[in-house]
Amino acid sequence: MTGDARFEDAGGGPLNLGAMDPEDLRVLSALLQDAVLTVADISWQKRHRRLALLVNRLRREDGAHQSPPERVRALVTVGNVLAVSSQGVARGDGEVVLSVLEVGFEPGEEGAGFVVFTLAGDGVLRASVEALEVGLRDVTRPYRAVSGRLPEHG
Structure with a gap:
């Protein structure tokens, strides 16, 4: 097959999920x-009290890893x-x-x-929240993932 993958090929539509409790957040964590x-894909909108991240996530919702793997924005x-704080994140670059x-x-x-994003390389992004409310859309x-392979964990 040549070209980009299509939603129709995967048999499912785009995800649009929310987490209002820690159990729901574990589901989103697995998907993320x-x-x-x-760093440029992180936006702290203080006035709207919202932290937004535009990610390239690995598609895992079909229950199996695709070959070659797929990503979706x-x-x-x-x-x-x-408030938002970070550790080990080069915010200037x-x-x-x-x-x-x-x-x-x-x-x-x-x-x-606190909603805590643990990042590879000992990085952390931490959002202090009044209540848990996380969305994934x-x-x-x-x-197709540019690398053509799944990430390796050591």
Whole structure:
């Protein structure tokens, strides 16, 4: 087969999911594992209290790894954000590529807490939130991963 993959070929449509509790967030975390993005793809919208990440996520929802693997651009949004901090992320260089290992929630008092994006290479992106609200929405058609292979974990 030549050309880009199509939604029709995968038998499923684009994802549009939300997480309002830690159990739901574990599902989104599994879908976001090995997603890649650049620093320039991160947007902290303080006025709207929203953190947005435009990622290239590895498609895993069909229950099996495609060969060659496919990726899809997806928008990840975190709502109710009070503050954002990072560690090990070169914020001044928009071209630095980051890889998501896991998305988790550290609960605080009365529903507040932290949405934590753990990144490869000891990087962390942490959003302080009043309440857990994370969305994942595919925004492009799937395409073949440029590398042509799945990420390797050591």
